[in-house]
Amino acid sequence: MMAYKCERCGAPLEVSPETIVAVCSYCGYPNHISGNITVENIALIPSLDKNSIAKAFWDSVEHDFDLKRIRDSIEIVEIEGYYTPYWVGNVHVEGDVDYTVREEECETYTDSQGNTQTRCHTVEKHYHDYVNEVLRLIGSARRQVRSFGVDDLLRHYSKTKPAEKPLVKLGEGEWEKLKLEILNTEIDENQARLMMREDAIDVIRNRYSSKADRIDRFDVRADEPENVHLVLLPMWTVYYKFENSIYHSVFAGWDGKRIASTEPMSTLRRAEYMGGVVLGILIGAIGSAYGASIASYALSGIALGLGSVLSGYFGFKVLEGQRIERGG
Numbered sequence: 583m584m585a586y587k588c589e590r591c592g593a594p595l596e597v598s599p600e601t602i603v604a605v606c607s608y609c610g611y612p613n614h615i616s617g618n619i620t621v622e623n624i625a626l627i628p629s630l631d632k633n634s635i636a637k638a639f640w641d642s643v644e645h646d647f648d649l650k651r652i653r654d655s656i657e658i659v660e661i662e663g664y665y666t667p668y669w670v671g672n673v674h675v676e677g678d679v680d681y682t683v684r685e686e687e688c689e690t691y692t693d694s695q696g697n698t699q700t701r702c703h704t705v706e707k708h709y710h711d712y713v714n715e716v717l718r719l720i721g722s723a724r725r726q727v728r729s730f731g732v733d734d735l736l737r738h739y740s741k742t743k744p745a746e747k748p749l750v751k752l753g754e755g756e757w758e759k760l761k762l763e764i765l766n767t768e769i770d771e772n773q774a775r776l777m778m779r780e781d782a783i784d785v786i787r788n789r790y791s792s793k794a795d796r797i798d799r800f801d802v803r804a805d806e807p808e809n810v811h812l813v814l815l816p817m818w819t820v821y822y823k824f825e826n827s828i829y830h831s832v833f834a835g836w837d838g839k840r841i842a843s844t845e846p847m848s849t850l851r852r853a854e855y856m857g858g859v860v861l862g863i864l865i866g867a868i869g870s871a872y873g874a875s876i877a878s879y880a881l882s883g884i885a886l887g888l889g890s891v892l893s894g895y896f897g898f899k900v901l902e903g904q905r906i907e908r909g910g
């Protein structure tokens with residue numbers, strides 16, 4: 583077994599057989615260990631410190647209707663933070679899609695008794711789209727299943743667009759202030775590029791599966807991803823105790839926003855939820871009866887579409903689909 587040392591400061595590095603890049607825990611320098619990666623392309627979103635996250639937790643308790651009433655019985659058990667690596671990049675997709683949508687067409691007429699009547703029938707409408715856009719994708723650079731709150735973290739990241747800092751440019755002093763445990767990167771740039779192209783096609787396909795009743799032709803190509811880089815996102819979990827049970831809240835490290843949470847349910851809330859469940863069953867029953875009576879294909883189409891969007895091992899997600907005009 584070979585011992586790895588930091589290129590910049592010589593400190594020993596923790597390296598596993600899957601490690602692609604090892605960030606030195608003393609000086610923050612990213613060391614290339616295996617696979618295809620350019621250390622200059624690794625950026626970090628600076629995190630708040632532990633005390634600020636504790637404060638953010640208590641602020642969130644103050645602003646939560648249910649938690650506020652039990653705040654004196656809440657106790658923080660542990661606060662855990664780390665940076666998780668994600669691959670980010672832009673993929674240009676272009677091509678043709680032909681699809682069919684069944685639509686209801688109605689007309690009113692006057693019958694022989696002089697009454698106004700409505701007559702409806704289903705028609706198939708054919709559409710053609712020329713797809714030409716750039717998708718911004720982000721996906722985990724780790725192989726394991728995503729943990730609680732990660733989807734919310736990525737959504738919040740795309741909304742807030744926090745500033746990145748190239749890791750190689752961080753001085754040791756600056757690193758000392760920002761340092762947190764960094765989860766290992768296990769997927770290199772070549773693999774990430776491959777996954778991005780596949781996922782970009784899937785994103786477009788899923789978009790049409792959810793709005794069309796039938797896709798007649800799907801001829802969309804994805805270009806080589808651009809501006810591909812690795813971003814380390816800080817995520818904090820606050821574990822807290824209430825009446826012998828442990829709950830947790832997840833916070834975005836860059837702005838201390840609570841993005842996901844498990845919470846004790848108050849007696850009042852529980853009663854409300856039960857009421858909601860009963861109401862939900864009623865609406866569901868009425869809704870499906872109604873849906874069946876008008877033969878709504880769209881409803882089942884939407885459900886299928888949503889389900890398929892969530893599939894995919896690597897789990898790249900679209901952050902924003904921006905239409906970009908391309909000349910020539």
Ligand SMILES: [Zn+2]
Binds near residue numbers: 590592606607609
């Ligand atoms: Zn070092």
